[in-house]
Amino acid sequence: RCAACKYLRRRCPSDCIFSPYFPSNNPRRFACVHRIHGASNVAKMLQQLPAHLRAEAANSLYYEAQCRTQDPVYGCVGILSLLHQQIHSVESQLAKTRAEIA
Amino acid sequence: RCAACKYLRRRCPSDCIFSPYFPSNNPRRFACVHRIHGASNVAKMLQQLPAHLRAEAANSLYYEAQCRTQDPVYGCVGILSLLHQQIHSVESQLAKTRAEIA
Numbered sequence: 001r002c003a004a005c006k007y008l009r010r011r012c013p014s015d016c017i018f019s020p021y022f023p024s025n026n027p028r029r030f031a032c033v034h035r036i037h038g039a040s041n042v043a044k045m046l047q048q049l050p051a052h053l054r055a056e057a058a059n060s061l062y063y064e065a066q067c068r069t070q071d072p073v074y075g076c077v078g079i080l081s082l083l084h085q086q087i088h089s090v091e092s093q094l095a096k097t098r099a100e101i102a
Numbered sequence: 103r104c105a106a107c108k109y110l111r112r113r114c115p116s117d118c119i120f121s122p123y124f125p126s127n128n129p130r131r132f133a134c135v136h137r138i139h140g141a142s143n144v145a146k147m148l149q150q151l152p153a154h155l156r157a158e159a160a161n162s163l164y165y166e167a168q169c170r171t172q173d174p175v176y177g178c179v180g181i182l183s184l185l186h187q188q189i190h191s192v193e194s195q196l197a198k199t200r201a202e203i204a
Contacts, residue, residue, distance in 0.1 A: 038140035083185040
């Protein structure tokens with residue numbers, strides 16, 4: 001059984017939507033995604049995608065869920081703000097350096 | 103009734119966890135968050151936070167849900183990648199400009 005089916009205490013069907021992306025050797029990966037997005041939403045989101053994009057989607061859902069677990073208020077939106085600040089800081093250093101040249 | 107209780111077709115209790123953050127005049131806001139995170143997960147996440155942080159959490163959950171709706175594969179993790187690229191680009195411009203000075 002994959003990590004999702006083990007967690008949900010159900011039989012893992014041969015065409016399980018979770019099994020390729022939530023292997024049984026990583027139960028925390030599914031638990032984390034389930035806590036933030038909910039198993040049924042994750043299943044729906046994966047099903048709506050063509051098969052070759054599902055692994056990437058599962059990875060990004062896991063990343064989002066990890067961020068939300070670490071920062072329950074801002075999740076990965078907090079990281080977006082930090083990166084925006086970093087861009088502004090480097091851009092202003094660049095402008096300053098260019099002004100020095102001029 | 104708030105947007106969440108209207109969507110879930112239930113009575114809006116006086117201590118509704120959704121009502122301060124999902125007003126009835128913006129039904130799409132709740133629908134979007136519900137589709138990505140699920141109403142019960144959102145309720146749980148808000149309840150686990152002190153009241154003064156819930157508005158920010160609801161906003162960041164909505165932002166994440168909008169990103170995921172627009173980009174079902176990467177969600178706001180796609181924006182993180184773009185910002186990382188942008189930082190690298192500005193940093194290399196800065197390094198180049200500094201090298202010119204030297």
